[in-house]
Amino acid sequence: MLKSFYKSTLIAAVVMVTSANAFAADKVYRLKLAETWGPNFPVFGDSVKNMVKMAEEMSNGRLKIRVDSANKHKSPFGVFDMVKIGQYDIGHSASYYYNGKVPNTLYFTTMPFGMTASEQYAWFQYGGGQELMDEVYSAHNLVPFPGGNTGVQMGGWFRKEINTVEDLKNLKMRIPGFAGEVLAKLGATPVNIPPGELYTSLERNTIDALEWVGPSLDLRMGFHKIAPIYYMGWHEPATELMFIVNKKKLETLPADLQAILKVAMRKASYDMYVQSYALSAENWAVMKTEFPDIQVKTFPPAVLSAMKKANDEILEEKASNDPMAAKIIKSQQDYLKLVRVWTDISEYGYIKSTKELAK
Incomplete structure (x- = not known):
């Protein structure tokens, strides 16, 4: 009798856990994103749409993100604050727009006479740039990510x-x-x-x-x-937009959805750089002939x-005047010295040495 009771209790517990896991796997998480741009804004807005689509597809519909453009939330330069306080869960903007509010955000978009897009992405991902950006934004309940580059x-x-x-x-x-x-x-x-x-x-x-x-x-x-x-x-030799995510909201997502969101943002960021490069080449040709x-x-x-x-x-x-600014500036300058030698030898060297052959 007792053995039967324990067995039935165990079966019930397994059913409950299985059901709970199934519910968690089926649960839809809905996030709100505010962008600095207007509706259907080319390239910049495309980056957001691509990210949202990839996140939903990779999560099999469990992660849905609603996008509000500037005409909806009425505050194109208020994205930082709206995500910080939790009015929105994610933002898409440019870090240097918030220089007046948080001065050290200035350095994470681009710097005059600084790194190119490929150099800057290397700095973000392998040269300590992301960690420095995390340090600046963490004080504001925000997690930042590169959000798409325009190139030069x-x-x-x-x-x-x-x-x-x-x-x-x-x-x-x-x-x-x-x-x-x-x-x-x-x-x-x-x-x-x-x-x-x-x-x-x-x-x-x-x-x-x-x-x-x-x-x-x-x-x-x-x-x-x-x-x-x-x-x-x-x-602006490498203008990087940014996704910012409310830290508390991010932590409420299951681990797999957090990973999916981060991958979607990273992929959308690179896709925007490629799209911008392609369109610039096409429009440069149009400009020279039609205008x-x-x-x-x-x-x-x-x-x-x-x-x-x-x-x-x-x-x-x-x-x-600012130890954190000094830390970021030194990191960027040191990395530029390191990476530019290779850029000169590789990309610039290749273009310079083969330019006459292309004619």
Whole structure:
């Protein structure tokens, strides 16, 4: 009788555990994501859509993510705070947008005269960059991940040619991040404007010039109709967007779904870089044939030299005033010295040595 009781109790317990596991395996976890971009925004928004789709497919439907664009949540530069407080579970934005709130977020998007995309990804994943980013964001209940790279960005659209450093004085330009600080040191007035307001700001003379991305996105924005002088880049050699996840919310997910979410973000990040590269190549060709009035220029050596000098002085000042900033800056500079030697020998060396053969 007692043996039968224990046996039936054991069977009941096994059934309960099996049912619980089956329930956990079937449970759907719903997350909310806020993006800085408007609905159906090309490339940047594609990165989000790709991540969401992959996460749902890899989880067999157990992980569903609702995306709210800037027109829905009404706060394109408020993504950091909304995810921090748990209003949203995930965000997609750019780290340097939050420089005014958390200064050390500045370094994880891109740095003037810094690493290229391949160099920066190596730093993030194998050079300590991700760990430093984790350290900065962990104080805010956030877990950050690379969220897609544009590659080298163009230097911007200008109404007037920049021939000397004096031409930068009082220039009101949309340019975020560290580059904005560099130009401010040289007398310009940098401003940060949401993507959806860029064209109208240029059209209404609210700003004199702007930088956005590159041919992958710039042509469809129509900036060339107002400011046809297009400068080559110096300020954002590897612009990395970011996914940020509410740490407490992430920890509520089962281990397998946490892993799936991280893999989906990493894959979407790389896919955006490839998409951006492909579209830039295609749109560059279109620009050269269909928009011959666009004047492509390089900043004069004296202007670039002044930018580099200002950049180095600001870096030195930030490092001297903030131990964490000093730690990040040193890590980036040390890694750039290491990796650039190989870049020069490999990619740059290959292109330089075979360029004439391609003609």
